[in-house]
Amino acid sequence: MSARLETRLWLAQRLSAAVLALCVAVHLTTMIVAVRGGLTATDILGRTRGSLGWGAFYALFVVAVSIHAPLGLRTVAAEWLGFRGRAADAIFALFGVVVFLLGGLAIAAVTR
Amino acid sequence: MSATLAVDVWRGGADGRFQAFSVPRRDAQTVLDVVTHIQRRLDPTLAYRFACRVGMCGSCAMTVNGRPRWTCRTHVSEVAPEGRLEIAPLEHLPIVRDLVTDMREFFDKWARARSQFKPTATRRDDFATVAPHSAERRAVDEAIECIGCAVCYAACDVVGWNPDYLGPAALNRAWTLHNDRRDGARPERLAAVAGDAGCHACHTQASCTERCPKHLSPTASIAGLKRATALAVLRGEL
Numbered sequence: 565m566s567a568r569l570e571t572r573l574w575l576a577q578r579l580s581a582a583v584l585a586l587c588v589a590v591h592l593t594t595m596i597v598a599v600r601g602g603l604t605a606t607d608i609l610g611r612t613r614g615s616l617g618w619g620a621f622y623a624l625f626v627v628a629v630s631i632h633a634p635l636g637l638r639t640v641a642a643e644w645l646g647f648r649g650r651a652a653d654a655i656f657a658l659f660g661v662v663v664f665l666l667g668g669l670a671i672a673a674v675t676r
Numbered sequence: 677m678s679a680t681l682a683v684d685v686w687r688g689g690a691d692g693r694f695q696a697f698s699v700p701r702r703d704a705q706t707v708l709d710v711v712t713h714i715q716r717r718l719d720p721t722l723a724y725r726f727a728c729r730v731g732m733c734g735s736c737a738m739t740v741n742g743r744p745r746w747t748c749r750t751h752v753s754e755v756a757p758e759g760r761l762e763i764a765p766l767e768h769l770p771i772v773r774d775l776v777t778d779m780r781e782f783f784d785k786w787a788r789a790r791s792q793f794k795p796t797a798t799r800r801d802d803f804a805t806v807a808p809h810s811a812e813r814r815a816v817d818e819a820i821e822c823i824g825c826a827v828c829y830a831a832c833d834v835v836g837w838n839p840d841y842l843g844p845a846a847l848n849r850a851w852t853l854h855n856d857r858r859d860g861a862r863p864e865r866l867a868a869v870a871g872d873a874g875c876h877a878c879h880t881q882a883s884c885t886e887r888c889p890k891h892l893s894p895t896a897s898i899a900g901l902k903r904a905t906a907l908a909v910l911r912g913e914l
Contacts, residue, residue, distance in 0.1 A: 567870035571909045574876040574902070642872065643837035 573635055580632040587625040612674045619675040626667030634660035678759045681752065683710055685722065686764040689771050694762065695719075701752070701759065707740050708747040711763060711775065724775040731889065734825030738775050739764040744830035746889045766830040782826050782843070789846040790868040793853060794861035804858045812855040815900065818892050819852045828884035828894050840873040844884035844894030847875055851897035854904055866901070866908050875901035 598608055612618045634656040641656070642648040681701050684694040697714050708726055715722040726736035731749040738747050741755050741762050752761065769777035797804060806813055828844040829835055835843050842850075850869045853859050869875050875898045884894040908914035 567867045567874070567905075568909060568914050570871035570874075570876055571905045571914060575906050575909065639872075643834070648872075 576631050577635040580628040580635075583624065583628040584632055587621070587628060590621065591625065609674060613676065615675060619671060622667075622671045622675070626664060626671060629667060630660045630664035633663055680759070681710060681756065682760045683714065684760075684762045685711070685714060685775070686771075687722075687774055689773060692771070692774075694764075705752045706748055707738070707745070707750045707752060707755070707761065707763065708736050710752060710761060711738075711747060722775070723773045732823065734823040737766055737825045737827045737830070739766060739830065744827040744887055746825060746827065749889060766826055768830050768832070768835045769826065777826075779826060782829055782845070783824070785842045785846045786824075786849055788868065789842045789850040789874070790861055790865040791846060791849040791853065792861075793856070794859055796858060796860035806857065812857060816852045816855045816897075819848050819894075819897050821890055822848055822852075822892060822894075823890070825889065827887050827889055831883040831887035833881060833883060834877050834879060838873065838877055841877045842869065842874055844878075844898065847878075847901055848892070848894040848897040851900050854901065863908070863913060866905050866914055869901050870905040870914065875905065878902075 637659065638648075638652060638656040641652055679701055681699045683697045683699050685697060686692055687695045697718055699710050699713050699718075702709070708729065711722070711724050712726075715724065724736075724738070726748065727733040729736075729748045731746055734746070736747045737744055739745075739762075740747065740750055741760075743755075744766055745755070747763075755761070763775065765771050765775050765777045769779065769782060772778050808814075822845060824845060826845065828848075832841075832844055834841050847869055850865055854862055854865060859865075871877075878895070878898045880895060880899070882893075882895045885892070885896070888894065905914060
């Protein structure tokens with residue numbers, strides 16, 4: 565893979581990590597506050613359904629995960645299993661697409 | 677202090693084994709003194725490499741009690757308080773015999789990182805002036821002191837995981853040239869050191885910095901290359 569593309573992937577991983585740091589903090593804080601506040605699943609769905617804000621927040625979250633996770637797994641597979649090259653790139657790209665689709669379904673389930 | 681040291685020394689090639697020796701303990705004794713005693717007094721067939729004995733040449737690096745070190749600058753009292761030493765060849769390099777490793781791949785990687793200076797001036801030009809306090813020169817004040825001993829290379833886990841990884845020393849050298857305003861190969865060098873065999877493979881674990889006998893920081897040099905390659909990509913220069 566070209567130096568240019570590898571550098572872009574590295575940048576994508578670092579930038580998605582920065583986004584995830586924020587998203588995970590907001591997600592965990594919201595979860596803890598919601599549970600401690602005694603909100604039920606119905607209450608939570610009442611707040612998320614039709615909410616453009618929560619929809620946009622989790623869309624950003626899913627996009628960041630879909631970029632970050634496959635790139636990280638690709639590196640782990642290359643370093644620990646020696647699994648690298650075009651086949652590995654294709655499998656982890658596909659994994660990213662699957663994560664993106666599953667994340668999209670989850671967002672649709674709580675916001676529509 | 678006991679009168680003798682129990683020393684296990686690696687013998688043979690990659691499929692070799694440790695051989696036990698008993699070596700008299702002396703004041704201010706270095707690990708290189710121990711190896712030399714074994715070779716001169718106990719077993720002349722022992723192969724090892726050294727030259728200057730004073731931490732200038734970088735040829736006597738070995739694995740001492742599990743860590744890569746210059747044997748000439750390592751006192752036995754620092755690493756073997758119990759009087760036991762285990763001396764092996766450097767990690768991540770093919771073993772030629774006993775304590776001697778084949779350094780070809782290590783230096784070939786310097787070449788792959790485009791570690792050759794590419795001049796931009798001719799003999800008819802005046803001497804180039806590099807201001808000692810310029811930002812570029814200060815960025816490499818420490819890095820230019822590397823003597824290529826391969827201790828960092830042996831200490832780096834990423835080299836073990838990814839045999840193509842250029843390693844801390846080659847990348848450190850590339851960083852020094854990247855900051856040399858007289859050099860004419862900076863774009864090509866950035867392309868050579870980017871990617872999963874180059875600076876982007878570094879996990880910033882800093883084992884190289886921890887083990888460097890000169891207390892240099894290849895980690896900082898590699899981070900500099902990461903910044904430089906990222907900027908080059910964003911500017912469309914890579």
